[in-house]
Amino acid sequence: MINLLPPIEKSKRRQERLLKLTWILGVLTVASALSFALILLSVRFYIADQIRIQDVLVDEAKGKNIKVNILQEKIKTVNYTLSGLNDFYQSQFPLTDFLGRISLLLLQDMYLERFSYQKENFQATFTCHAPTIDSIYEFREAMRSQGDFKDVNFVLPDWLEPNNITFRVSFKLNNEL
Known part of the structure; x- marks a missing residue:
């Protein structure tokens, strides 16, 4: 275009x-x-x-x-x-362990009446009931043979009474108990 x-x-x-x-x-x-x-x-x-x-x-x-x-x-x-x-x-203080060990040492016909423990000097005292004096002698030997208890002292109100005797035991514990 x-x-x-x-x-x-x-x-x-x-x-x-x-x-x-x-x-x-x-x-x-x-x-x-x-x-x-x-x-x-x-x-x-x-x-x-x-x-x-x-x-x-x-x-x-x-x-x-x-x-x-x-x-x-x-x-x-x-x-x-x-x-x-x-x-x-x-x-x-391990009270249950301690009482368990004591109950193993007690003869079958013996029982605890009173118990006290002094933490400061690791001293325990208890009162027991025994049916015979021979039971006490056996218990004393068992206590003294234990290495955890020292200065074990048995106090009898009357050594001449042969049956149903209430006696007191005092002793010191080793610190490891």
């Missing part, structure tokens, strides 16, 4: 094309900028939401940490109390 338009008309058309092209490019640029701004805005909202979620998680973790710290303090308090109780019980 042959262009028979005058040069002024040609230049007008060229300017119109350039103007249309400029408008198109401007609209594309504005649309791109607007799209980019909307993308940045959505990224900002997403990041703000993620930050809020992380803040909630951090607050929950702090709350759990506070609860854990409170529980740790309670555990420390209970452990301290239990340690004190353990020390107290460890320092006590």
Whole structure:
């Protein structure tokens, strides 16, 4: 096709094309900028939401940490109390073990009536009942043969009475008992 338009008309058309092209490019640029701004805005909202979620998680973790710290303090308090109780019980005289050992030494027909223990000097005293004087002699030998008892002393109210005798035994204990 042959262009028979005058040069002024040609230049007008060229300017119109350039103007249309400029408008198109401007609209594309504005649309791109607007799209980019909307993308940045959505990224900002997403990041703000993620930050809020992380803040909630951090607050929950702090709350759990506070609860854990409170529980740790309670555990420390209970452990301290239990340690004190353990020390107290460890320092006590093992009465059940001691009485078990004495009951093994007592003859079948003998029994304890009274018992006392002095912690300061590790001395024990008890009153027993025996049916015969021979039972007392056997018990005395059994007591003296034990390595845990020292200074074993038997006190009889009447050595001449042969039956139903109440007697007293006092002795010191080794510290390891």
